[in-house]
Amino acid sequence: xxxxxxxxxxxxxxxxxxxxxxxxxxxxxxxxxxxxxxxxxxxxxxxxxxxxxxxxxxxxxxxxxxxxxxxxxxxxxxxxxxxxxxxxxxxxxxxxxxxxxxxxxxxxxxxxxxxxxxxxxxxxxxxxxxxxxxxxxxxxxxxxxxxxxxxxxxxxxxxxxxxxxxxxxxxxxxxxxxxxxxxxxxxxxxxxxxxxxxxxxxxxxxxxxxxxxxxxxxxxxxxxxxxxxxxxxxxxxxxxxxxxxxxxxxxxxxxxxxxxxxxxxxxxxxxx
Numbered sequence: 506x507x508x509x510x511x512x513x514x515x516x517x518x519x520x521x522x523x524x525x526x527x528x529x530x531x532x533x534x535x536x537x538x539x540x541x542x543x544x545x546x547x548x549x550x551x552x553x554x555x556x557x558x559x560x561x562x563x564x565x566x567x568x569x570x571x572x573x574x575x576x577x578x579x580x581x582x583x584x585x586x587x588x589x590x591x592x593x594x595x596x597x598x599x600x601x602x603x604x605x606x607x608x609x610x611x612x613x614x615x616x617x618x619x620x621x622x623x624x625x626x627x628x629x630x631x632x633x634x635x636x637x638x639x640x641x642x643x644x645x646x647x648x649x650x651x652x653x654x655x656x657x658x659x660x661x662x663x664x665x666x667x668x669x670x671x672x673x674x675x676x677x678x679x680x681x682x683x684x685x686x687x688x689x690x691x692x693x694x695x696x697x698x699x700x701x702x703x704x705x706x707x708x709x710x711x712x713x714x715x716x717x718x719x720x721x722x723x724x725x726x727x728x729x730x731x732x733x734x735x736x737x738x739x740x741x742x743x744x745x746x747x748x749x750x751x752x753x754x755x756x757x758x759x760x761x762x763x764x765x766x767x768x769x770x771x772x773x774x775x776x777x
Contacts, residue, residue, distance in 0.1 A: 508565075509591040514584055517591075518565035519558045523550035527625070529602040530592065530616070531557035532609030534631075534764070535701065536687070538564035541606065541764055548772035549628070553602065556592065560609070561704055562697040576700050579707035585615045602626040606764050607737065608633045608702075614710035621718035626725040628777075630763045631734055634710045635742040645706040658699040661692070716748035726752050727777060729768070731759040753777075 509517045520539040523529075529549070533541040539557035542549065549555065559566040568576070589601075602625045605613035610632030617624055629635075643650035657663045689695050719726050726749060730739035739746075739756050746752055757763070757771050 507595075509588075509595065511584065511587040511591060513569075514580065514587065515561065515568040515571075516566065517558055517588070519556050521554065521556055523553050523555040525550065525552040525554055527553050527602060528596065528599065529553040529555050529604055529626075530589070530613070531555050531604040532606070532612040533557060533560065533563075534607035534609055535560075535698075536563070537606075537764075542604065544764060544766055545769045545772065548769050548777055549604070555604070558588065560701065562701045573700075577703045580704050581707055582615050582618075582709075585612060585708065586619055588612075589616055589620055599623075600625050602628070604628040604630075605632060606630040607761070608705060610634050611705060611708045611710060614712075614715055615708050617715055617718065617724075618711055621715075621722045621724065624722070624724050626727070627719070628727045628729070630729045630768075631731055631737050631761050632728065632742070633737055634708075635712060635737075635745040645702060654699065654702075658689070658695040712745050713748070716745060720748075720750045727755065728752055729755045729757065729763065731761055731763050732756050733759065734761040734763075736761045 506518070506520055509519065511517055518539070520543075522540075522543055531539070531542050533539055539559045542555055542557055561568055592601075593599075600623050603613040603616060604627070605611070607630070610629045611634040613627060613629065614632075614634050617627060644654040645651070689698055718724070728739075728742065728746065730737070730742070732739075739754070746754060755771070755775065755777075757768060759765075759767065
């Protein structure tokens with residue numbers, strides 16, 4: 506474990522684990538910490554030394570006294586470079602790999618945009634960022650959606666009702682309902698959801714540039730989807746996949762909750 510200080514941003518806590526020697530920077534999903542990938546003992550962690558960062562409003566990572574207005578405007582993509590540059594300051598400039606799950610994939614992809622010449626491999630699980638997710642886009646960028654999101658997160662009773670309605674009309678399934686409910690059942694959790702999603706809303710990868718860079722630098726690209734994932738399904742990522750020359754695409758019989766011992770066994774059996 507350790508910390509890196511990102512200029513203009515804050516104090517970033519990271520976890521270090523894995524028995525491999527190749528360095529991999531990893532970004533977890535919402536509601537987790539950088540320890541999320543420890544379950545991948547037989548597959549990823551046997552090959553890599555993982556440096557996995559806690560997101561802001563997660564774990565021990567802290568912003569540098571940003572006012573709410575600054576949080577709600579979002580972190581510029583240019584500041585993501587500091588993650589890798591500060592890691593290089595500690596460990597030396599060298600080739601690395603990247604891994605991201607769910608919203609963490611956005612951060613890995615944004616780094617890939619600028620550092621493709623130093624990336625050996627990228628592993629994305631149930632990845633956000635490969636296409637425009639209409640639900641997030643509505644809540645983050647449309648005036649009505651932004652007002653609704655703010656109102657729901659400030660209310661003690663609206664959030665459960667909205668989630669039940671979304672499940673009733675099959676916009677989300679039971680597993681996503683449980684995940685969302687558990688992350689919005691207290692005022693602090695609702696505020697963390699609101700701040701987190703707003704903070705990362707500018708971290709939208711340029712998928713055309715990224716696919717061109719992956720092809721140009723022959724970066725190994727593994728894309729792992731849950732067959733029953735209603736949030737970030739494989740079907741939504743097909744334009745991205747079709748632009749790649751040699752992607753390794755996996756669709757496992759799971760939902761959005763992918764980073765489990767079951768996935769570890771799958772990755773071992775397919776020799777990832």
